[in-house]
Amino acid sequence: MSFKDTTINSNELFIIITGVLAYLLLFFLPKRFTRQQTFTMLLIGGYISTFFDNTVCIHPFNYYSVNDTPFMDFWDILSFVMFGPFSYFFVYAYTVIRKNRTTYFFYISIWALISMFTEALAWHAGVYHYKNGYQIFFSLPIYLIVLTLTMCYYQFFIKKQPRKNRLHK
Amino acid sequence: MILAVTLCLTWIVVNLFVMLPKKMSWEENLFLFLVSSITIMFALLIPAKRMYFDDPGYKYSLEGTMAFLTNRNIIFPILTLLSVNLIQYRGFWKQALVALVSLFVFLAFCRLEEKHTIVSSISLLQLTVFFIFYYSLMLSLLKCFRLLAEERKV
Numbered sequence: 001m002s003f004k005d006t007t008i009n010s011n012e013l014f015i016i017i018t019g020v021l022a023y024l025l026l027f028f029l030p031k032r033f034t035r036q037q038t039f040t041m042l043l044i045g046g047y048i049s050t051f052f053d054n055t056v057c058i059h060p061f062n063y064y065s066v067n068d069t070p071f072m073d074f075w076d077i078l079s080f081v082m083f084g085p086f087s088y089f090f091v092y093a094y095t096v097i098r099k100n101r102t103t104y105f106f107y108i109s110i111w112a113l114i115s116m117f118t119e120a121l122a123w124h125a126g127v128y129h130y131k132n133g134y135q136i137f138f139s140l141p142i143y144l145i146v147l148t149l150t151m152c153y154y155q156f157f158i159k160k161q162p163r164k165n166r167l168h169k
Numbered sequence: 170m171i172l173a174v175t176l177c178l179t180w181i182v183v184n185l186f187v188m189l190p191k192k193m194s195w196e197e198n199l200f201l202f203l204v205s206s207i208t209i210m211f212a213l214l215i216p217a218k219r220m221y222f223d224d225p226g227y228k229y230s231l232e233g234t235m236a237f238l239t240n241r242n243i244i245f246p247i248l249t250l251l252s253v254n255l256i257q258y259r260g261f262w263k264q265a266l267v268a269l270v271s272l273f274v275f276l277a278f279c280r281l282e283e284k285h286t287i288v289s290s291i292s293l294l295q296l297t298v299f300f301i302f303y304y305s306l307m308l309s310l311l312k313c314f315r316l317l318a319e320e321r322k323v
Contacts, residue, residue: 035317036196043203054210055238059220059229070222072214157196 011067012075014125019082026085032095037158038088044153045087048146049080063134067127079127086115090147091154104151112143171285175236175244182247192257193311198250200314205249205307209241212299217288236285240278245286248274253307268304275300 033041053076056063067075090111097103119139122128130136191198219227220237252271256264279286279296287296 036200036314039314039317040196040200040203043200043207047203047207050207050210051242054221055242057221058234059227060231060234071218072211072221153199157199 009068009126011122011126014122014127015075015079015082019078022082022085022089026088029092032092033158040157041088041091041150041153042084044150045084046080048087048150049083052142053080062132063138064131065129087150090150091158094151094154095158108144108147108151111147112140115143115147116140171236171282172232172239175239175282175285179239179243182244182251186247186251189251189254192254197311197314198254201250201253201307201311202246204310205246206242208303208306209245212303213241213287216291220288233285236282237288240282240286244278248278249307252304253311256308271304272297272300 031038053066055061057065066079067073069076094104094107097107116136116139119128120136123130123136193201214221217237220229220234248271252267252274255267256271258264258267276293276296279291280293283290291299
């Protein structure tokens with residue numbers, strides 16, 4: 001096991017800046033969901049990040065490592081927390097736009113491309129270190145699946161709720 | 170072989186959950202599934218560290234890893250959902266029975282499939298202490314989640 005640099009570098013700055021901006025935006029956006037729904041969406045984002053970082057990174061896959069240390073550290077946990085608001089934004093923006101039968105397909109595709117671009121930024125910042133031939137476009141099917149599952153959450157838990165139960169300001 | 174057994178167990182546990190009359194709403198079930206999965210993933214970092222941290226001397230088959238992942242991300246969280254749904258029934262003895270049976274199932278599962286659940290060997294006492302903390306945490310978080318809904322109604 002190799003121990004890498006543990007001082008604050010570009011990867012830690014990336015996590016802090018992205019996390020703070022995301023939570024500030026979440027805080028200042030007009031509320032459209034109940035507290036339970038907001039909290040669940042934050043958890044979905046955190047769960048997806050924790051799940052893939054604890055699955056794709058483990059033996060025998062070992063496709064990437066997160067941040068500077070081979071073991072789980074404070075910055076890894078903070079990166080899971082950082083991902084929370086993105087599920088919220090994904091659902092939030094979908095409730096705002098005008099929709100027809102094909103909107104969800106293009107919406108998920110665009111978000112998957114944005115996610116890949118963000119992952120590329122995170123890789124440049126040193127949050128992810130790819131191993132064993134892993135390349136960034138391998139993440140595309142993962143994003144398509146998790147975004148579709150998040151869309152299922154919207155369809156079954158938010159859209160199906162009676163309108164009076166939702167918050168609108 | 171181990172993957173086949175684990176998948177059969179998954180089928181049984183998922184169907185038990187489907188058949189169970191739910192005492193919690195779907196939102197609460199989803200919330201509990203997410204927090205229990207995240208807690209289990211973090212809790213396994215220490216006992217399963219050889220699998221997580223790229224130990225070159227550690228050999229583990231793909232089948233074994235798939236069984237481990239199925240146990241970690243499907244069977245354990247759904248067993249938690251089953252247990253927490255059942256403990257919502259009124260009556261001290263019913264609740265005590267559910268807690269005891271849950272503890273027994275948890276210990277038996279960890280011991281019988283040790284290599285694919287907790288990976289390394291852990292004593293019964295430590296497993297019991299972990300279960301008590303884990304179960305209390307799940308019940309407390311569920312209570313907090315319910316409070317979030319109540320605060321809005323006031």
